[in-house]
Amino acid sequence: xxxxxxxxFSYKDAAIQAVKDLKAAGYGPEDVIxxxxxxxxxxxxxxxxxxxxxxxxVSGAITFLVLCVSFVYFTQYNYRLATGGMPIFSFWPxxxxxxxxxxxxAILSTFGWFIWESGLLRRDxxxxxxxxxxxxICLRVxxxxxxYETAATILEKAGxxxxxxxxxxx
Amino acid sequence: xxxxxxxxxxxRDDLWRPLAGASKRYTLTLALLSAVALWGLIAWGYQIHxxxxxxxxxxxxxxxxxxxxxxxxIGISHAxxxxxxxxxxxxxxxxxxxxRAAEAITVFALMIGGMFPLIxxxxxxxxxxxxxxxxxRLLWPNFRSPLMWDxxxxxxxxxxxxxxxxxxxxxxxxxxxxxxxxxxxxLYKLLSLGWSGSDREWHALERAMRLMAGIILAVAVxxxxxxxxxxxxAIAPLWHSTIFAPYFxxxxxxxxxxxxxxxxxxxxxxxxLEAYLTPHHFKNLAKLLLLMSLLxxxxxxxxxxxxxxxxxxxxxxxxxxxxxxxxxxxxxxxVFVNFVVPFVLLGIRRLRSITTATIAxxxxxxxxxxxxxxxxxxxxxxxxxxxxxxxxxxxWVEISITVATFAAMAMLYLIFAKLFPIxxxxxxxxxxxxxx
Numbered sequence: 001x002x003x004x005x006x007x008x009f010s011y012k013d014a015a016i017q018a019v020k021d022l023k024a025a026g027y028g029p030e031d032v033i034x035x036x037x038x039x040x041x042x043x044x045x046x047x048x049x050x051x052x053x054x055x056x057x058v059s060g061a062i063t064f065l066v067l068c069v070s071f072v073y074f075t076q077y078n079y080r081l082a083t084g085g086m087p088i089f090s091f092w093p094x095x096x097x098x099x100x101x102x103x104x105x106a107i108l109s110t111f112g113w114f115i116w117e118s119g120l121l122r123r124d125x126x127x128x129x130x131x132x133x134x135x136x137i138c139l140r141v142x143x144x145x146x147x148y149e150t151a152a153t154i155l156e157k158a159g160x161x162x163x164x165x166x167x168x169x170x
Numbered sequence: 171x172x173x174x175x176x177x178x179x180x181x182r183d184d185l186w187r188p189l190a191g192a193s194k195r196y197t198l199t200l201a202l203l204s205a206v207a208l209w210g211l212i213a214w215g216y217q218i219h220x221x222x223x224x225x226x227x228x229x230x231x232x233x234x235x236x237x238x239x240x241x242x243x244i245g246i247s248h249a250x251x252x253x254x255x256x257x258x259x260x261x262x263x264x265x266x267x268x269x270r271a272a273e274a275i276t277v278f279a280l281m282i283g284g285m286f287p288l289i290x291x292x293x294x295x296x297x298x299x300x301x302x303x304x305x306x307r308l309l310w311p312n313f314r315s316p317l318m319w320d321x322x323x324x325x326x327x328x329x330x331x332x333x334x335x336x337x338x339x340x341x342x343x344x345x346x347x348x349x350x351x352x353x354x355x356x357l358y359k360l361l362s363l364g365w366s367g368s369d370r371e372w373h374a375l376e377r378a379m380r381l382m383a384g385i386i387l388a389v390a391v392x393x394x395x396x397x398x399x400x401x402x403x404a405i406a407p408l409w410h411s412t413i414f415a416p417y418f419x420x421x422x423x424x425x426x427x428x429x430x431x432x433x434x435x436x437x438x439x440x441x442x443l444e445a446y447l448t449p450h451h452f453k454n455l456a457k458l459l460l461l462m463s464l465l466x467x468x469x470x471x472x473x474x475x476x477x478x479x480x481x482x483x484x485x486x487x488x489x490x491x492x493x494x495x496x497x498x499x500x501x502x503x504x505v506f507v508n509f510v511v512p513f514v515l516l517g518i519r520r521l522r523s524i525t526t527a528t529i530a531x532x533x534x535x536x537x538x539x540x541x542x543x544x545x546x547x548x549x550x551x552x553x554x555x556x557x558x559x560x561x562x563x564x565x566w567v568e569i570s571i572t573v574a575t576f577a578a579m580a581m582l583y584l585i586f587a588k589l590f591p592i593x594x595x596x597x598x599x600x601x602x603x604x605x606x
Contacts, residue, residue: 096323103326107329107386123366129368
């Protein structure tokens, strides 16, 4: 069974130390989540969150490009206009549309990936979320019942001014 | 001189205060703007009912105020997303209180600008013919038409701009949701998507914003290039120019910046955000405006010099009409307000202030509207065949709709500023206040 506790920090350095100590004690990146009212930048290697957003954007762009080129190509040939010997499918005048649709693909896939990667619409409702005060950093640690002492001690030692068990909101 | 930093709780209070309640002056202004916007809708309704003939567009000038307004508003839309994206990508720290106000301008200006092709259609009820689907004879739209370029470009830009405005709004609406009740709570909760402030969310947001800034920059440049190509693709005198796309992009950023400065000064005064929108921000924006003014002059000069040197009769007719003929008053007013006024007011350091930046910006907005008018109307009224020359004078319908769009822009902006913090709270790091 997973339980949660929080440590509240006033200073970023203390929070970084707590994360490092928790990792050394065997807690993985999924066990430690940082909550704050504003973005907190941790040094590389402390709590990295790998991302594939750029890849998603490029994939979305390529997908939309291929779909758009196919769509324009096949619709132009679907009804052959008399073009007086000029090509029915012409790259130059349609390239603008391809470009815009490629960009639209990148935009939509970036947004979609943001929703996915941030976990906004797929949150486990049974996991409690701490209420955050402004200008503090809150660490939520997932622990098993026998690990409470270890986790709480690490947080306190690192400089948390408040350590508490986190109950699920009613 | 630097004063003490503003505490974070005060930042929140100051930036959230304008959202609470509505003063009598706000309600009155909103009602007035709505009335003007409604008048524009009535004028449009009249045009739909009677027909496009009620507009002043006649042979040979088939593009009049509507197309001038279209190009103008698409240009204004460059205020936000493009400027915000450039400042985000270059990590310009001073941008933070400016970006949201700018991004909102983009969305509303695009909405308004995007309506003009529909208004210009006349028979607006068949607008869906622009959608890519086959008609009853299985004929698909002509994807080679610049009109289709506009449809795809503006749709992409509007989608991107709305997402670009929405993404950094999420943390703010999540915070607001904790402190409101009623319909506002429901609205903010819906928009916040359950934002909790976890590092995973912040990381994803920052990555998305960085990526979006890069993408939107490329889209914004393409959109105004495409608007320029609407003209440049026609073999019409003074339109068929290779520098039209960059010329239009420069003009768009120029007018967009001017629109942004005017909007920020109004926000600053009406919402009492003097501590957040400081003279420092206006001075930086004023410098950018001055730079764009010089760039605009360079492009205008380059465009006219090559025409003059080429001495091609069909082009020289229009050139002459602009320089010393019937369009010369508009031309020289444009040069005066687009170059002379910003150069004097913003170029001389002692004169550079919030007030002078706003005066110069209002001038630039007028000048850039005139520039669009001077690009469209003279060329159409003097086609290659002199026997086909004609004149254009706008009707009350066109004037009403034009005026109404300015009112609609202000109205949408006022409503937005009442619903959402116009300065991004989470991005605003407490800093030393500046003395005016």
